Amino acid sequence: MNRVQGKVVLLSGAGSDLIQACARALIKEGARVVLADPAEERAGRAAGAFDAKTALPLAVDPAKESDWQRAIEMTIGTFGRFDAFVSGPPPLVSRRLRDWSLTDWKAFEDAHILGPWLGMKYAMMELRKINGGAVVLISTTLARNARIDTAANSAAAGALKPMAQAAALECGVKADGTRINSILIDPTHPPAVEGVPGAVVYFVSNESTYMTGTEIVIDGSPVAA
Amino acid sequence: MGRLDGKVAMITGATSGIGRATAIAFAREGAKVVVGGLPAETKGGGITVSAIEQQGGEATFVTQDVRNEDDWRRVIAAVVERYGRLDVLYNNAGEAIMKPIEQLTVEHFYFQMQTNLEGVFLGLKHGVPAIERSGGGSVINMSSATGLKGSANGTTSYCASKGGITGITKVAALEGRASKVRVNSVHPGIIWGPGMIESLGPDGAAKFRERMLAKVPLHRVGDPTDIVQIMLFLASDESRHVTGAEFIIDGGYVIA
Numbered sequence: 001m002n003r004v005q006g007k008v009v010l011l012s013g014a015g016s017d018l019i020q021a022c023a024r025a026l027i028k029e030g031a032r033v034v035l036a037d038p039a040e041e042r043a044g045r046a047a048g049a050f051d052a053k054t055a056l057p058l059a060v061d062p063a064k065e066s067d068w069q070r071a072i073e074m075t076i077g078t079f080g081r082f083d084a085f086v087s088g089p090p091p092l093v094s095r096r097l098r099d100w101s102l103t104d105w106k107a108f109e110d111a112h113i114l115g116p117w118l119g120m121k122y123a124m125m126e127l128r129k130i131n132g133g134a135v136v137l138i139s140t141t142l143a144r145n146a147r148i149d150t151a152a153n154s155a156a157a158g159a160l161k162p163m164a165q166a167a168a169l170e171c172g173v174k175a176d177g178t179r180i181n182s183i184l185i186d187p188t189h190p191p192a193v194e195g196v197p198g199a200v201v202y203f204v205s206n207e208s209t210y211m212t213g214t215e216i217v218i219d220g221s222p223v224a225a
Numbered sequence: 226m227g228r229l230d231g232k233v234a235m236i237t238g239a240t241s242g243i244g245r246a247t248a249i250a251f252a253r254e255g256a257k258v259v260v261g262g263l264p265a266e267t268k269g270g271g272i273t274v275s276a277i278e279q280q281g282g283e284a285t286f287v288t289q290d291v292r293n294e295d296d297w298r299r300v301i302a303a304v305v306e307r308y309g310r311l312d313v314l315y316n317n318a319g320e321a322i323m324k325p326i327e328q329l330t331v332e333h334f335y336f337q338m339q340t341n342l343e344g345v346f347l348g349l350k351h352g353v354p355a356i357e358r359s360g361g362g363s364v365i366n367m368s369s370a371t372g373l374k375g376s377a378n379g380t381t382s383y384c385a386s387k388g389g390i391t392g393i394t395k396v397a398a399l400e401g402r403a404s405k406v407r408v409n410s411v412h413p414g415i416i417w418g419p420g421m422i423e424s425l426g427p428d429g430a431a432k433f434r435e436r437m438l439a440k441v442p443l444h445r446v447g448d449p450t451d452i453v454q455i456m457l458f459l460a461s462d463e464s465r466h467v468t469g470a471e472f473i474i475d476g477g478y479v480i481a
Binding site: 102105154166 | 325326327329334343349350372373374377381382383386388392393395398
């Protein structure tokens, strides 16, 4: 019941069932959470499921740098500390590559590559002040196990994994004690949600202090991504 | 008889380095080559075209910013108008920004994503239909060893852009299956080129080389000819059963 006792975790994509389940698991193990979503109303609904003392809703436009800076400030301002950032996965958009307009493509990239990068950047800059901070990027297995009509999601999935490793190496070079890991899920099967909250708790907790730049694959498949 | 006889190949950023070396090799093997490059790289494009013409080959330089969709429409139309077909598209153009994350700005990030990932996206979007109309062919996307595994040299945005190419390549391969358009990615490790000295300076480049060598099991840095060999294979019909695959040419960097 206290695997992440006292820790404060910022989660993005809070409007989704997956992140909601992650927040529930973290709170159950003693954490307090900030639930960020681009839509204020969805963030509010997500936080409404929990005690106001343990969950704060926050509207964060993932492509807006100042929103991320504010999110970290609000997290510390409200709960007095900041221990981990968890980024929600890119959603599945089923569309043939050639049917993507450049405008839509850029918007997807902004939300699901730039957004996690910005969140990670400002989280890293704050987490280096403590020892034992964690960043968890949830992504999908699509960069390895491809599916038709998933170009944008696969591009994001391909981007996030080495990006997380590069960031983990930067933290390692500075020996600042921050771990950065990925969780890769199968985006097409709701049962993939099973196990993800547990993996998030593990990566946020001190149980994973010797793990960084790695990924846990949770897709119910015997073939590793 | 050349390995690429009768084929028309378009290479973006073929105005120097690996792009130029590949263009010259493609032409030597019988392909007609369209050399793409930014307006500011016209001189380099001219050098590539002259080298090809001197060996008796055929090539054309076209100005192109891979980030610009109108440029892609114009260039693909020009290729088809001039040569009647497109068989091979090699999305080679790319840039590298290396800065620790706290110094990396949103503008840096956008530049990296636009040049590398969006350039490939637009190439696939506009190039694949032209290759389909020619009865199928090959797209080669330049990713990187860092498109598979992070590196510690301030590469968060570079890794994101190259990793994106790793991902999009496989989807394009699946989507091209019915029309026989094969799509593969190439992942070089450290390749010694003029760009390395340009961006890091002679001393910086030497230090970087020394540092990287320690991480390469074969203990050598690659040169453009290491990449050219894979490009010839992927452009030719020798690779007719190969699609959605990753070709890692890195002296073992990724496994180390």
